[in-house]
Amino acid sequence: MATVKSTKTTGKKAAPAKSSKAKAESAPAKAPSQSKPAHIIDVPKTVEELKVSILRHLHTTQGTDSEKASKKAWWGATASAINEVVFERVTQTQKKQRKTDTRAVHYLSLEYLMGRLLKNNLCSLDLMGVAEQALTELGCDFHEIYDEEPDMALGNGGLGRLAACYIDSLATLNYPAIGYGIHYEHGLFNQSFLGGRQVERPDSWREYGNPWEICRPESVQEIPLYGYVETRYNEQGEIEKEWHPGRIIKGVPWDIPIVGYGESNVNILRLWESRASDFFNWDVFNAGGYLDSHVENVQAETISKVLYPNDTTDAGKELRLIQQYFFTACSIKDIVRRYKRAHGDDWSKFADQVVMQLNDTHPAVAIPEMMRILIDRAGMEWDDAWALCQKVFAYTNHTLLPEALEKWPVHLFERVLPRHLEIIYEINARFLDGIVSKVFADDEHLDAIKSKLSIIEEGDHKMVRMGNLSVIGSFKVNGVAQIHSELVKSDLFPEFYRIWPEKFTNVTNGVTPRRWLKACNPKLSELIDKHIDADWPVHLDKLQGLAKKAKNKTFQNAFMKIKHDNKVELAKTIKELTDVDVDPNAIFDIQIKRLHEYKRQQLNLIHIMALYRRLLQNPDLDVPKRVFIFGAKAAPGYHMAKEIIYAINKVADRINLDERIKDKLKVVLLPNYRVSLAEKMIPAADVSEQISTAGKEASGTGNMKLALNGAVTVGTLDGANIEIAEEVGDDNIVIFGLTVAQVKELKGEGYNPWDYYYANPELKAVLDWFDTDYFTPGKPGELADVKRSMLDYGDEYLCLADYQSYSQAHKRVDELFRDKAKWAEMAIINTAKMGKFNSDRSIEDYVRDIWKLESCQAV
Ligand code: 26Q
Numbered sequence: 132m133a134t135v136k137s138t139k140t141t142g143k144k145a146a147p148a149k150s151s152k153a154k155a156e157s158a159p160a161k162a163p164s165q166s167k168p169a170h171i172i173d174v175p176k177t178v179e180e181l182k183v184s185i186l187r188h189l190h191t192t193q194g195t196d197s198e199k200a201s202k203k204a205w206w207g208a209t210a211s212a213i214n215e216v217v218f219e220r221v222t223q224t225q226k227k228q229r230k231t232d233t234r235a236v237h238y239l240s241l242e243y244l245m246g247r248l249l250k251n252n253l254c255s256l257d258l259m260g261v262a263e264q265a266l267t268e269l270g271c272d273f274h275e276i277y278d279e280e281p282d283m284a285l286g287n288g289g290l291g292r293l294a295a296c297y298i299d300s301l302a303t304l305n306y307p308a309i310g311y312g313i314h315y316e317h318g319l320f321n322q323s324f325l326g327g328r329q330v331e332r333p334d335s336w337r338e339y340g341n342p343w344e345i346c347r348p349e350s351v352q353e354i355p356l357y358g359y360v361e362t363r364y365n366e367q368g369e370i371e372k373e374w375h376p377g378r379i380i381k382g383v384p385w386d387i388p389i390v391g392y393g394e395s396n397v398n399i400l401r402l403w404e405s406r407a408s409d410f411f412n413w414d415v416f417n418a419g420g421y422l423d424s425h426v427e428n429v430q431a432e433t434i435s436k437v438l439y440p441n442d443t444t445d446a447g448k449e450l451r452l453i454q455q456y457f458f459t460a461c462s463i464k465d466i467v468r469r470y471k472r473a474h475g476d477d478w479s480k481f482a483d484q485v486v487m488q489l490n491d492t493h494p495a496v497a498i499p500e501m502m503r504i505l506i507d508r509a510g511m512e513w514d515d516a517w518a519l520c521q522k523v524f525a526y527t528n529h530t531l532l533p534e535a536l537e538k539w540p541v542h543l544f545e546r547v548l549p550r551h552l553e554i555i556y557e558i559n560a561r562f563l564d565g566i567v568s569k570v571f572a573d574d575e576h577l578d579a580i581k582s583k584l585s586i587i588e589e590g591d592h593k594m595v596r597m598g599n600l601s602v603i604g605s606f607k608v609n610g611v612a613q614i615h616s617e618l619v620k621s622d623l624f625p626e627f628y629r630i631w632p633e634k635f636t637n638v639t640n641g642v643t644p645r646r647w648l649k650a651c652n653p654k655l656s657e658l659i660d661k662h663i664d665a666d667w668p669v670h671l672d673k674l675q676g677l678a679k680k681a682k683n684k685t686f687q688n689a690f691m692k693i694k695h696d697n698k699v700e701l702a703k704t705i706k707e708l709t710d711v712d713v714d715p716n717a718i719f720d721i722q723i724k725r726l727h728e729y730k731r732q733q734l735n736l737i738h739i740m741a742l743y744r745r746l747l748q749n750p751d752l753d754v755p756k757r758v759f760i761f762g763a764k765a766a767p768g769y770h771m772a773k774e775i776i777y778a779i780n781k782v783a784d785r786i787n788l789d790e791r792i793k794d795k796l797k798v799v800l801l802p803n804y805r806v807s808l809a810e811k812m813i814p815a816a817d818v819s820e821q822i823s824t825a826g827k828e829a830s831g832t833g834n835m836k837l838a839l840n841g842a843v844t845v846g847t848l849d850g851a852n853i854e855i856a857e858e859v860g861d862d863n864i865v866i867f868g869l870t871v872a873q874v875k876e877l878k879g880e881g882y883n884p885w886d887y888y889y890a891n892p893e894l895k896a897v898l899d900w901f902d903t904d905y906f907t908p909g910k911p912g913e914l915a916d917v918k919r920s921m922l923d924y925g926d927e928y929l930c931l932a933d934y935q936s937y938s939q940a941h942k943r944v945d946e947l948f949r950d951k952a953k954w955a956e957m958a959i960i961n962t963a964k965m966g967k968f969n970s971d972r973s974i975e976d977y978v979r980d981i982w983k984l985e986s987c988q989a990v
Contacts, residue, residue: 175212181258181265184212192342197269203339205271206249206279209262210342213252217388218345220397220990227396227989228307232473234483235307236982237466238298239459239497240490242291242438243312243400244319245283245387246646246806248343249276254650255303255390281336282805284318285402287442288725289832290529292642292806293611294490296832296970299643302391302398303669304974305988311462313454314344314385314402317437322764322803327780331440331767344385344402350468352382352461353408356453360549372507374550379408380431382461392645392668396989403461405434441766442725443535452496452539452547459497463487467504478509482522486982489526489605492537492597498524498604499551499558507550513557525981526601526608527638528619529829532729541593555595559586562603570630584626602627602634607981611640612830612851614871636980639854640830641973644671647836651810654693655840655962662686672966677959687955694817694841694958701815704808705760705799711787713797717756718948720845721812721837722820723804726763726772729827733775733917734930735759735820738937739798740782740897746792755948758797762804762812774916776800781906781914809833814840817958818944821846822937824928826871828852835968841958843947845940847933851968858964863957865947867940868933877932884926887934894934898922 175184188208189195195204228235253259266273286292294310301308320331355376365371382403389398407428434457439445466485474480489495498520505516530536544552563581571580586603588594602608602624610616616637620628628635649656649668659667663676680686698715705713713719724730739759746752761779765772783798801808819837821828821844828850838844838855846852847868856864869877888895901918904911921930948954966972978984 175215176258176261178261178264178268181212181261182269184215185209185265185269188212202271202275202279205266205269206276207340207342209266209276210249210280213249213256213258213262214342214388216256216258217252217390217397220390221386221388221399224396224398224989228987229473231987232484233307233987234486234982234984235309236301236977236984237462237485237487238294238301238308238310238490239462239487239494240291240294240310240312241455241458241493242286242490243283243294243298243310243402244286244288244291244806245295245400246810247277247280247282248387249280250650251299251646252390254645255392257393259650280807281334281338282318282807283336283341284334284805285312285315285336285438287319287438287440289830290442290491293640293832293970296641296643296646297974298389298398298400299391299645300641300970300974302389303393303395303643303645304971304978305391305396305986306974306978306982306984307987308398308984310389310398310400311458311465312400312402313435313438313458314383314404315435315438316404319438319764319805320440320767324776324780324800324802327777327784329765329767329773329776333437344387347384347386347401350384350465352384352403352464354380354382354457354460354464356380356456356547358549360553372550372553374503374507378427378431380434380457381406381408382457384461384465391990394990396987401462401465403435403458405431405457407431440764441768442727443530443532443766444537445768446538447540447543449543449547452543455493456496456500456548456551459494460500462494463497463500463504476509478505478511478519482519485523486984487524488977488982489524489601491527491529492601495526495537495597495601495604496548496551498600499548499554502554502558503550506554513561517558517561520604521606524601524605526605528598528601528608528610528615528623531615531618531623531829532827537597538588538594539597541587541595544595552595555586555600558600558603562586566630571626580626598624599627606634607636608634609636609638609981610829611638612854613637613639614826614848614853615829615850618826618871638973638976638980639851639967640832640835641968641970642832642835642839643970644668644839646810647813648839652693652697652814652840654696655690655814658689658693659962669971671969671971674963674966677963681956681959681963682952684952687952687959690841690959690962691951691955694815697814698817701760701811704811705801708801709799711783711797711799713758713799714756714794717758717797718817718944719758719760719815720818720820720944721760721762721816721842722822723760723762723809723812724831724833726765726769726776728771728775728920729823729928731822731824731928731930731933732761732763732779733921734822734933734937735761736775736779736782736917737894737897737921737930737934738941739786739796740900741893741938742941743782743786743789743792743796744893744897744900746795747789750791750793752795754795755945756795758799760812760816761798761800762808763800764804771916771920774914774920778901778906778914778917785906809836813837813842816840816842817948817954818842819844819846821849821852822868822933823847823849824933825849825869825874827928835965838961839965839968841962843944843954843957843961845937845944854967855965858967859961860964863960863964865940865943867936869929869936874929877929882926882929882932884922884931887931888922891935893938894931 175181185208188211192211193204253262263273298310318334321334323330357377358375361373385402387400501520505511571577586599610619620635663673667673702713702715779800813836816837819842821834825847830850845865848870898918901914907913
C-alpha cells in the first residue's frame with residue numbers, strides 16, 4: 132500500500148456538487164470559518180485531506196503504517212477519518228437540540244439490525260467518490276476495504292431492520308430522536324451448513340473494536356433487580372412502598388452516530404452494556420467474598436452478552452425479561468436525567484417533551500417502570516402518574532401470530548421485578564373496575580370480556596400479557612401495514628378497539644432508499660440520476676418520473692443492462708459461497724427472510740421440485756432458465772425450520788448436479804444471510820418471493836426493497852404486498868393464493884390438506900418424493916418431516932391449498948419473462964412506483980399521527 136503522494140486534486144477544496152465523483156474532481160476553495168473554536172480541526176472533505184486523515188489514523192488510531200497495515204486497519208483508519216466529520220455534527224446536533232429544548236421521540240427497541248456503516252456514512256456525507264479515490268490512491272481496493280467491516284447484526288429480521296431504517300430517516304428529516312437498545316456482545320449467530328444442516332456459531336462483531344461507537348461513562352446508570360418490596364406508612368399515614376433490590380447492575384452507554392443524508396443532523400443510537408456494579412460488589416468483596424464478587428460480575432455481564440435468536444417468543448426465559456427491564460430502565464433514567472437538566476423537578480412538561488415508541492411489546496415493562504419512578508421516586512399520586520404515562524407511550528404491533536404474543540409467568544415477574552408486578556396488578560384492577568366495567572356494563576359476558584382484557588391471564592400458571600399492558604398503557608397502537616392494522620383491530624384486540632377506537636392507527640412500514648437503492652445499487656442510482664432530479668433519495672416519489680420511460684427501448688436496455696451486471700456480480704458471490712455456477716441470463720428468483728413456516732419457504736421448495744420433475748419428464752421442455760436463490764436463518768431451537776433448511780440444501784445439491792436438465796434449473800441457499808449479503812442480492816433480483824399465508828405476515832419490508840430495485844413480486848395478498856399491488860398496478864405484480872377472508876373461511880370449514888394431495892397428482896408425486904432417498908442417497912425419509920408438516924400435522928399455513936395457484940403464478944412469470952420488453956417495463960414500473968414505501972414517509976406518518984415532533988436542523 133502506498134503512502135500519500137501528490138495528485139491532481141492536491142490543494143483543492145470541496146464544494147457542493149451533484150455527485151460525489153464531481154466533488155472529488157472539481158473543488159473551489161471555501162474560506163475557513165473565522166469563528167471556529169480552537170479544538171475543531173478541519174474535517175477532511177477533499178481527496179487529499181482524506182488521504183492525510185486516513186494515514187494519520189493509520190498511525191495514531193491503528194498503531195501501524197501504510198507499509199504493513201492490514202485491510203482491517205485501513206478500514207478502521209478510514210472510519211476514524213470519517214468520524215472527524217461525523218462527531219463534529221453530533222456535537223452540533225446535540226447543542227442545537229439542547230438549546231431549543233424540543234420534544235423528541237425515544238425509540239425503544241431490543242433490536243437494531245444496522246449492517247455496515249462505512250459505505251452508508253460516506254453516501255450520506257456525499258464523500259463516496261472522495262473516499263474511493265483516496266483509498267485507490269493509497270493503493271487500496273475500496274471494495275475490499277468495505278468488505279472488512281463486520282455487520283452490526285444486533286437484530287433478528289424485519290423488526291430490527293425497520294428500527295435501523297427509521298433512525299436513518301429521523302436523522303435525515305432532522306427530527307429530534309434517540310434510539311435506545313442493548314449493546315449485545317454477540318449479535319445474531321453466524322450460519323454455516325454442514326452436510327446441508329444449519330450450524331450456528333457466535334457472532335463477535337466487536338472482537339477487534341468498533342470505530343463507530345463512543346463510550347459515555349458520564350451517563351452510566353444503576354439498575355435494581357430482584358429483592359423485595361417493603362410496605363410502610365409515612366408520617367401522614369399514607370402507604371409507601373420501597374423496593375429493596377437484591378442486586379444492582381450497571382448500564383454503560385455506547386453511542387453510535389446515525390448520519391442523516393445530505394446536510395442534515397447526526398442523531399445517536401444509545402446502546403446499553405451491562406456490567407457489575409462496583410458499589411454493590413464492594414460489600415461482597417470486603418466480606419471476604421473475592422470469588423463470589425467475580426461470579427456476580429459474570430452474571431451481570433451476561434445480560435448484554437447475546438441477542439435472543441428467535442423472532443417469535445422464547446417462552447419464559449428469565450434472562451430475556453432481565454434484558455428487557457435492563458435496557459428500558461437505563462433508557463428511562465437517561466430520559467429523565469436529560470429532562471431534569473432542563474426542567475428540574477417540574478414534571479408538568481414531561482409529556483410535552485417526551486414520547487417513547489415501544490417497538491413491539493419487548494420494551495413494555497417501561498410502562499410500570501415509568502409508574503414506579505413517578506410514584507415511588509417522584510412522590511406523585513397514582514392518577515397523575517397514570518395520566519402522564521398514558522401520554523408518553525405509543526406501541527407498534529408487528530405480529531398477529533398467537534405464539535408470538537409475549538407472556539411472562541407471574542412468579543418469574545414477581546421474583547425479578549416485585550415492585551413492577553404490584554404496579555401491574557394495580558393498573559389492571561383500575562382498568563377492569565373502571566373503563567371496562569363502564570363500557571361493557573350491559574354486556575352479559577362482562578366476566579369473559581374482563582378475563583380477555585386482563586393483563587393477567589388466569590389459570591394454573593398465571594401469566595402477564597405484555598400485549599394487553601402495551602395497549603392499556605399507550606395513547607396510540609399501530610400496525611405496520613393497512614391490512615395488518617385492520618386485523619389488529621378486528622381479530623387481535625377487538626374489545627380494546629371498542630373501548631378506545633381512536634387509539635388504533637396504521638403506519639405502513641418503509642425502508643430507507645439511501646441504503647436500499649442509492650448505496651447498494653450504485654449503477655441503477657446513477658442511471659436514475661440522469662433521468663430525474665438527483666435528490667430522489669430524499670424525495671422518493673420522484674421515481675414516478677421513470678414511469679414515462681418504462682416503454683422506452685433505450686431506457687429499458689440501460690435498466691436491464693444494469694440488472695444483468697448486478698446478476699453477474701451476484702453470480703460471482705454465489706460461486707464463492709456455494710461453488711455453484713449460475714447463468715446471469717436465467718431468471719433470478721429470490722426469497723430472503725427468516726425461515727418460518729408461515730413465510731412458506733417450503734411452498735417455494737415443493738414448487739421447485741415440481742419444476743425439476745417436469746424437466747426430468749421432458750428435458751427439452753421449453754422454459755426459461757431459472758435460479759432459485761434463498762437466504763434464511765432458522766431459530767436454533769425451531770426444529771421444522773431447520774428441517775426445511777436441510778431439505779432446501781439437499782434438493783439443491785441433487786438438482787445442481789443433475790446434467791439431464793441442462794442447467795435449466797439451479798437452487799442455492801446462501802449461507803449467513805444478513806444485511807450486507809442482502810445488499811448484494813437485492814439489486815440482482817428478477818423475481819421477489821413474498822408468499823406468506825394471507826393474514827400472517829404483518830407487513831414485510833424485503834418486498835419493498837426488492838421491488839424498489841426492479842424485481843417483480845410473486846406474492847399473496849398479505850401485509851404490504853397489498854399496498855405494493857395498489858401502487859404498481861395489477862399488471863406489474865403476480866398475485867396468487869387465498870385472501871385473508873378465504874383463509875378464514877377455509878379454516879372455518881375444517882381444512883383438510885389430504886384433499887389437495889389426492890386431487891393433484893403432481894403435488895402428490897412431489898410430496899411423496901420426500902419419503903424416498905432421492906435427495907438423501909442411502910437415507911430414505913430423511914426429509915419426511917417436511918412432508919408431514921404439510922399433511923399429517925395439518926398444514927397450518929395452507930401450503931397445499933395455495934399450491935395450484937402458486938404454480939400458475941410461476942407459469943405467468945415464465946410467459947412474462949420471455950417477452951423481454953414487457954419484463955423490462957414491469958421492472959421499471961416497480962422501481963418507479965415504490966415512492967410510498969420509503970421510511971421517510973413512514974416517519975412523517977408517525978410524526979403527524981403519533982409523535983407530533985418539529986423538525987430542528989442543526990447542521
Ligand atoms: C420475543 C420474545 C423472546 C425472544 C424473541 C422475541 C422476538 C424477537 C423478534 C419476537 C419477535 C421478533 C421479531 C419480529 C419481527 O421481525 N416481525 C416483523 O416485523 C417487520 C417490521 O414491522 C414486519 O415487516 C414483518 O412482517 C414482521 O414479521
